[in-house]
Amino acid sequence: MLRKTLALISGLLLLSACNQQQDIVIIPEAQDLTVTTVGQWITDDSGKVMFDPQTSGLVVLEGQLITIADASADITQQLKLHTINPSTFKLAHSSDRFSFSREVRRSCFFDYLNDQPDLEALAVDPRNPNVIYTVTEDATRTGALSTRCESKYEKTGSTDYPSLLVKLTKLDDNNVEMSSVRPIQFPDTFNVGNFPNDGIEGLTMSSDGTLYLGLEKDKAGQPRIFALDIDTSFWSTSDFATVYEPKLRLPEFSAGNHPINGLALHTAKNGKSYLLAAARNDNExxxxxxxxxxxxxxxxxIFNVQGSENCEEYTMDNASMEGLVIHGTTLWIINDPWEKNYLKNVTCEAHRRHYEDLAPLLFPLPLSESWFETD
Structure with missing residues (x-):
């Protein structure tokens, strides 16, 4: 009798449990934010690609894209601004070699700037579109400064030879002058470290004169973003320009190299301001x-190369994005051909010569407001 009673109770409990509504927790899958951009070769009117310009920055002026070459580029590409038509992917114009103001000629840094300066990144001053800023990176090849100059500029907080912020001024004849220069100083507490070829690679400027500077890595191997306030008196001195660090929530990494190689600025529809950074090694x-x-x-x-008569569209093995800028509703990205890895991209033999010539591509990517939404 006891066994029957226990069995009856057990059955009633089981039936009751089955009749109760169960709360089911559904965990949504993480949103896949991956985007694909299809690049085209930058060519001149004759159809030739740009030969080894080592493109290192991108800005927009009067609807045209402007880039600059670093010290690794072919000598014919250096110390010039190169203008690209984004509608045709054509090289529209290259300026004459930069001229130099009296102020720059008399500075401690003229010999370096007049030779093969490692110019990285570009930023247009939104208050004056005739003013563009660039910055130098690796200056170890230039040799020592004079004793007087070395003594004045030895406390860089980073490399032995200071990084230089350079003001470029577009002249009436559409040529360009290096009109001012100031060395950059990092406070010792920032622990930037001495990495001559892992310095400032990104620049962008807000309408209030805040210039953001993207550093590839610091002593701990982390990418950093610093800032300078460029006011009306900024260029009245040749003293160090000391950066500060805005409170941004950048990714932190336990290992590997995760450099920032380009910066752009955008105000979203929600009214918030965002920096867009090119994380080259991460393809992010x-x-x-x-x-x-x-x-x-x-x-x-994902970086694809546009197909043609002789090539189907294909994905690059190593794109090495370097500069980016927003024009209208499009984010434009230009790459910096990395000689060590560029031939890994040869999927189609018809493009082999382009890679051997270290020719860059231009990539359009539609801006997505979802990038700027809070999760």
């Missing part, structure tokens, strides 16, 4: 809240 676009309240959103980017 970083969306960084300038207010520092939101964590950085990381957008994986």
């Amino acid at each position: 676009l970083w969306i960084i809240d300038t207010a520092g309240t939101l964590p950085t959103k990381r957008i994986p980017v």
Whole structure:
């Protein structure tokens, strides 16, 4: 009798449990933010690609894209601004070699700037479109400064030879002058480290004169973003320009190299301001809240090369994006051909010569408001 009673109770409990509504927790899959951009070769009117320009920055002026060459480029490409028509992917114009103001000629840095300066990144001053800023990186090849200059500029907080912020001024004849220069100083507490070829690679400027500077890596191997306030008196001195660090929520890494190689600035429809950073090694676009309240959103980017009569569209093995700028509703990205890895991209033999010539590509990517939405 006891066994029957226990069995009856057990059955009633089981039936009751089955009749109760169960709460089911559904965990949504992580959103795939990956985007694909299809690049085209930058060519001149004759159809020839750009030969080894080592493109190192991108800005927009009057609807045209402007880039610059670094010290690794072919000598014919250096110390010039190169203008690209984004509608045709054509090289529209290259300026004459930069001229130099009296101020720059009399500075401690003229010999370096007049030779093969390692110019990285570009930023247009939104208050004066005739003013463009660039910055130098590796200056170890230039030799020592004079004793007087070395003594004045030895406390860089980073490399032995200081990084230089350079003001370029577009002249009436559409040529360009290096009109001012100031060395950059990093406070010792920032622990930037002495990495001559891993310095400032990104620049962009806000309408209030805040110039953001993207550093490839610091002593701990982390990418950093610093800032300078460029006011009306900024260029009145040749003393160090000491950077400060805005409170941004950048990714942190336990290992590997994760450099920032380009910066752009965007105000979204929600009114918030964001930095867009080119994370070259990661093939990612970083969306960084300038207010520092939101964590950085990381957008994986796949770089394809447009197909042609002789080639089908294919994905690059190593794109090495270097400069980026927003024009209208499009983010434009230019790559910096990395000689060590560039031939790994040869999927179609018809493009082999382009890679051997270290020719860059231009990649359009539609801006997505989802990048700027809070999760």
